[in-house]
Amino acid sequence: MDSFGQGVNRRTILFAAVAAAPILAFGQAQAASLPQSAVGYRDSANNGKDCSGCNLFVAPSSCKTVSGTISPSGWCKLWVKKA
Amino acid sequence: MVALASAAGLSLLGVESAQAVPSFARQTGQPCATCHTAFPELTPFGRRFKLSGYTAGGGDWKYPPLAAMLMPGYTHTRAAQDTPPGPNMRTNDNVAVQQVTGFLAGKIYGDLGAFIQVSANPVTEQVWFDASDVRYVKNFQLFGKDTFFGLDVNNTPTVEDPWNTTSAWGFPQLTSGFAANDVPGTHIDAMAQVVAGAGAYLWWNDMLYLEETNYLGYDRGTLEAFGMQPGPSPDAQRGVSPYWRVALEPHWGDHYLELGTYGMYGQTVPASVYGFGSDQYLDVGFDSQYQYDGDAYSVTVKMSDTYETQHFQSSFAQGISANPSDWLNAFKLNASFVWDHTYSLSGGYFNVRGSSDQGLYNAFSATNSPNGDGLIFDAAYLPFSKGAPGLDKQLNLRIGVQYIHYMQLYGGTNNFDGSGLGGTHNASGNDTLFLYAWTAF
Numbered sequence: 001m002d003s004f005g006q007g008v009n010r011r012t013i014l015f016a017a018v019a020a021a022p023i024l025a026f027g028q029a030q031a032a033s034l035p036q037s038a039v040g041y042r043d044s045a046n047n048g049k050d051c052s053g054c055n056l057f058v059a060p061s062s063c064k065t066v067s068g069t070i071s072p073s074g075w076c077k078l079w080v081k082k083a
Numbered sequence: 084m085v086a087l088a089s090a091a092g093l094s095l096l097g098v099e100s101a102q103a104v105p106s107f108a109r110q111t112g113q114p115c116a117t118c119h120t121a122f123p124e125l126t127p128f129g130r131r132f133k134l135s136g137y138t139a140g141g142g143d144w145k146y147p148p149l150a151a152m153l154m155p156g157y158t159h160t161r162a163a164q165d166t167p168p169g170p171n172m173r174t175n176d177n178v179a180v181q182q183v184t185g186f187l188a189g190k191i192y193g194d195l196g197a198f199i200q201v202s203a204n205p206v207t208e209q210v211w212f213d214a215s216d217v218r219y220v221k222n223f224q225l226f227g228k229d230t231f232f233g234l235d236v237n238n239t240p241t242v243e244d245p246w247n248t249t250s251a252w253g254f255p256q257l258t259s260g261f262a263a264n265d266v267p268g269t270h271i272d273a274m275a276q277v278v279a280g281a282g283a284y285l286w287w288n289d290m291l292y293l294e295e296t297n298y299l300g301y302d303r304g305t306l307e308a309f310g311m312q313p314g315p316s317p318d319a320q321r322g323v324s325p326y327w328r329v330a331l332e333p334h335w336g337d338h339y340l341e342l343g344t345y346g347m348y349g350q351t352v353p354a355s356v357y358g359f360g361s362d363q364y365l366d367v368g369f370d371s372q373y374q375y376d377g378d379a380y381s382v383t384v385k386m387s388d389t390y391e392t393q394h395f396q397s398s399f400a401q402g403i404s405a406n407p408s409d410w411l412n413a414f415k416l417n418a419s420f421v422w423d424h425t426y427s428l429s430g431g432y433f434n435v436r437g438s439s440d441q442g443l444y445n446a447f448s449a450t451n452s453p454n455g456d457g458l459i460f461d462a463a464y465l466p467f468s469k470g471a472p473g474l475d476k477q478l479n480l481r482i483g484v485q486y487i488h489y490m491q492l493y494g495g496t497n498n499f500d501g502s503g504l505g506g507t508h509n510a511s512g513n514d515t516l517f518l519y520a521w522t523a524f
Contacts, residue, residue: 008279008299035229036229037289038229077117
């Protein structure tokens with residue numbers, strides 16, 4: 001019998017699930033934010049669209065999705081019209 | 084033979100992956116088109132949403148990230164198949180729902196996100212744990228640049244990959260589950276949903292991706308529990324199979340260029356017959372993707388080439404392979420054009436070449452060859468990518484027509500297996516017309 005051929009069995013999977021539980025416990029409750037570099041953020045408007053008119057903007061200077069200080073007159077690729 | 088049989092089996096069972104999940108839209112408050120050129124192909128932002136752990140918010144949805152998908156279609160092969168491709172089916176012109184999938188896809192808690200699929204094939208009555216990944220991602224500064232560090236657990240090598248060049252999300256992302264013969268696949272392809280892997284990745288400066296993931300094969304009981312229908316003696320994966328990935332994605336405005344490499348090493352014990360050692364597979368691949376993602380249209384050009392070295396310590400000793408070592412090379416070049424996030428046209432060329440081996444390919448090939456190549460065309464209409472009237476963030480739909488033309492299969496054009504039966508024993512007899520209405524909600 002080849003002792004290396006064991007692979008993953010159901011007990012291993014159960015053990016891994018239990019071991020992963022602390023990740024849930026220590027996870028941070030606040031929403032993860034995307035860095036400005038990942039969404040093409042810039043400080044100026046784009047074709048009349050700016051952050052102050054975006055559904056994701058949180059006055060005075062932050063965003064539901066993008067991290068850091070956000071200018072009301074800025075813009076990024078996630079711009080969606082304010083509802 | 085192992086990779087060949089497994090890949091063919093997956094294709095026939097319709098075990099395909101699909102990612103176009105409205106739960107992501109509900110979580111982010113974004114229309115499907117933000118993350119997809121034409122789903123499931125990803126935009127630059129779609130890749131970053133995935134790399135950041137599926138956790139980015141922005142929407143008002145307060146409930147668990149659940150979604151579902153339905154994949155009905157009509158399949159016509161140029162020649163009728165020798166036998167029906169599924170229970171209660173005909174040898175040609177089959178209309179069937181080939182897949183129903185339930186998703187847990189989105190933020191689970193804090194920085195933990197998931198893309199988990201459980202799928203069912205109503206025709207074969209198979210229910211299986213489909214390609215899935217769970218990731219925990221931290222965002223920090225490294226050398227003064229934005230960095231994501233992710234821990235990832237998945238069951239399909241490359242399902243975690245953000246580009247559309249590698250095996251899990253490469254073109255075509257959807258094919259008929261009831262077509263006939265296809266080209267053989269590589270070891271990476273064959274490992275889909277039969278392994279469990281844990282790994283880590285780094286996405287640095289919005290440009291550099293580094294990943295290493297280690298896989299273990301499931302035992303027979305786990306394969307059975309996950310619905311993979313392993314039969315009495317499935318192949319066993321011996322020891323740890325490492326997978327690695329390096330990619331660079333510089334971009335200029337809306338133009339994104341990716342250059343990368345990937346690979347995997349695996350040791351397989353054919354049919355779990357121990358005592359002969361194992362077969363060793365080494366896949367080394369190179370890929371590149373160019374994407375222009377503008378407001379009016381997008382263009383994505385993708386290339387991948389995977390070279391596989393096969394050392395058949397066990398198969399050769401058992402007389403399964405005729406050669407102690409073989410090689411296999413799989414090449415893909417394809418492009419997609421999407422107008423107004425709504426109309427998609429795609430086309431591609433695929434080519435598999437490899438050693439002739441009387442043991443491995445004699446049942447399929449008169450020349451004992453794995454060689455095959457062909458063309459794929461796909462035209463699709465995606466009416467709700469920018470939002471569905473009255474059902475915004477609730478519905479996504481891709482209605483399409485796909486045609487696959489085989490120029491060569493198993494080293495031949497006509498009568499490639501020497502059977503003289505014609506039909507699907509000619510390469511072009513396997514040409515497949517597939518009409519589909521891929522629906523997610």
